[in-house]
Amino acid sequence: MALVLTDEERMVKDTAQGFFADHAPVSQLRRLRDAKDPVGFDRGLWSKMAELGFAGVAIPEAYGGAGLGMVAAGLIQEAIGRNLSLSPFLSTSILAATILARGGSAEQKATLLPGIAAAGLVIALASDEKPRHAPFHVATRAEPSGNGFRLSGTKIHVLDGQVADRLIVAARTSGATDERAGITLFLVDPRAPGVQIETRAMVDSRNAARLVLEGVQVDGADVIGGVGEGAGLLEAALDAGRACLAAEMLGVAAQSFDMTLDYLRTREQFGKPIGAFQALQHRAAHLFCEIELAKSVTLKALRALDEGDLRAPVFASLAKAKVGEVAKLATNEAVQMHGGIGMTDDHDIGFYMKRARAAAETFGDFAFHGDRVARIMSY
Template identity: 35%
Template sequence: MNFDYTEEQNMLKDSVARFVQDQYDFEARCKVAALEEGYSADNWKTFAELGWLSIPFAEEHGGFGGNVVDTMLLMEELGKGLVLEPFLATVVLFGGLLSRGAADQQQYIGSVIEGSLQGAFAYAERQSRFNLNDVATQAIANGDGYRLNGEKIVVLNGAVADKLIVSARTSGSQLDSAGISLFLVDANAKGVARQGYRMMDGQKVANILLQDVEVTSADLVGELDQGLALMQSVISEATVAVGAEAVGIMDKLQATTVEYTKTREQFGVAIGSFQALQHRMVEMFMACEQTRSLLYRAACSQSADQAQADRDVLALKVMVGRAGKLVGDEAFQLHGGIGMTDELDVGHYVKRLMMINTLFGDADFSQQRFAELAG
C-alpha cells in the first residue's frame, strides 16, 4: 500500500508546519492561552485565509473536498504546536454534523469556512461518561417543534460558540440506542446558560444548561430518533483526528527529549551517551511509530468496512492512551525536575496527551469496547 502523500497534501502539511514554526512557538501559545476566548481570532482568520477551515467539506459547499487523511495530516502538525484554536470542535465535530444535516443547515458551512461562525457539539452528560447512547436531556414535542431540557458538560468550544448541536432524547428510555435526535441551537437563545472554564491543557470548554429551549422541526440535524448513528460516524472521524494530534505531540516530545540529552551533561559527558537512556529513547521512538501505524490503518479503514473501521479506531485510541503515557513519562524522567515546570513546554504537551486520552473514550474503555466487538 502506498502511504505517500499527494502533492496537494504535502503542500498543506508544509503550510501548517511553517505556521507553527514561524508564528506559534511556545511563547506565542502561552499568550493565546491567556486570552479570555481561549483562542486567537487573528489566528482563526489566518486559518480561513489559508483554506484550512475548508479541508473536510465538499466542493458543493465551498470546501476543499478533502477526506479524513487530509484532516489527519493537518491535525498532526497542529499537535506539534499545541495549537489551541478550535479546529476539532468547530470544523471536525460541528462541521461534520452540519455536512450530514438538512440542506437548510448546510448553509452555515460557508460561515464556518469563512471563519465567521464558531460551533460546538454538546453531547456529554454528567452520568454518561463515554456512552453516547446515555442521554437524559429531553426534547419534548411542542406544537411543530420541541422544548429542550437538560445539561451538557465539557463542551469543547462551548463557551464561545455561536451555534450548538445538541443531542436530546425524543423517544425511549435514557439508555436506548434509538430515540436520540440532534438539534441545531442558537447558543444565545432564551433558556441557554453557559459556564465556561479551562481544562488543565489550556482548552476552553463549557457546561451548558438547557431550560425550555425552543427549537423547530427545521432545526433537526439528521433524522428524528436516528441521531446515534450520526454521532458515532462523526466521532469516529474526530477520534482519528485527535489520534493524529497525539502523534504530532509524541513526535515533538521524542525529538525534544533526544535533543535535550545531547546537551545535558552528567559526570562530564552528555547523558545521551548512556546506553540505558538510549534504550529508553528507542522505546519512545517505537511507541511513536506504532501509534503512527495504527493511525494510518484507522484513517484508511474509514472508507472501508464499517465493522473493521470501528475496531481500528478503538485500537488507535488504546494505543494513543498507552503510548502517550509512555512517551510523556519518559520525557518527564529524562528532562529531570525541569520537565515538570510550567516554564518548559514538555509538561504542557504531556497534559494535552492526558486530555486526548479522555476524549471520546479513554484507553481502558476503548479496550473493553474493542474486546466486545472482536468477541
C-alpha cells in the same frame, strides 16, 4: 491500503507544520493561559486557517471547502499537536462539519458549511453528560412543543461551547437514557432563552463549557437528520474526532520525543552528553518504535474513514486507544529524562504532558475503546 503519504498529503503536512510553528507555537498557548483569555484561541489565527483551506479541509468543495478528507484533516491536527496550537478546528471543522455534511438538510448545509469553511462560524457539539465518555447516555429530553421541541438537560465538556455561534445538541426524543435508539440531534442558538453556558478551564489550559438547557424551544427545521436517528450521525462524528485526536496526540508524542532527543544531546553529566548512556538510549529506542506504530495506526484509521471502510469504527478506536498510551509514555519519558527542569512551568514539556492526558480522556480513554472494539467484534 498504503500506509504512506501521497505527494499531496506531504504538501499538506509540511504546510501545516510550518504554519502552526510560525503562527501558533507553544508560546501563544502560554500567553493565552496567563491572560486567562475567555475565548481560548486567537480569532486571527482561525481566519488565517480559513485562508489556507484548513478550516474547510473536510467540507465538500460544493460548500466552499477544500474537500481533502480525513487524512488531510489528521495531518493538520498532528501539526496542531506538535505546536499545542489553540483553535476550534476539532470542534467545528471535524465534529460539526461531519454531522452537517452527512445529515444536514439542504438549507443547513448551504447556510452553515460555507460559514465553517470561511472561519465565520464556531459550532460546538454538546453530547457528553457523564464524567466518563458515554456517547449514548443521553438524559437530555426533547419534548414536542408547537412545530418543534423543548429541550431540557445538562451537557458537560462541550469543546469551544463558551464561544460557539451554534450548538449541536444530542437529546432524547424517545427511549431509555442509555439506549442508542431515540437520540436526535438539534441545532441550538446559544443566545436562545433558557440556554445557560458556563466556561470551564481544563488541565491543559483549554476552555470547554458546561451547558444547561431549560425548556429551550427549537423548530422542526432545527433537527439534523431524522427524529430519533441521531445516533449514527453522532457516532460518525465522534469517530472522525477520535481519529483526529489520535493524530493530535501523535504530534504531541513526536514533538515531546524530539525535544527529549535534543536535551539528551546537549545536557552533560560526568563530562559527556547524557544521551551517551546506554540506559537512556534504550528508553529512547523503545519510544521511537512506539511512535512509529502510532503513526501507522493513525494513518490507517484516517484512510479507513476516507474510504468508507466498514471497519473504520474499529480502527478509530484502536488509534485513539494506542496513541493515547503512546502519548502518555512519550510525555512521561520526556519529563523523566529532562529531570527536575521538566517539572517546572518554565519548561514547555509540562504543557505537552497535560495535553496528552486531556486528549486521551476526550471521547473515550483506553478502557472505553478496548471495550468498544470487543463489542464491535462480538467478543
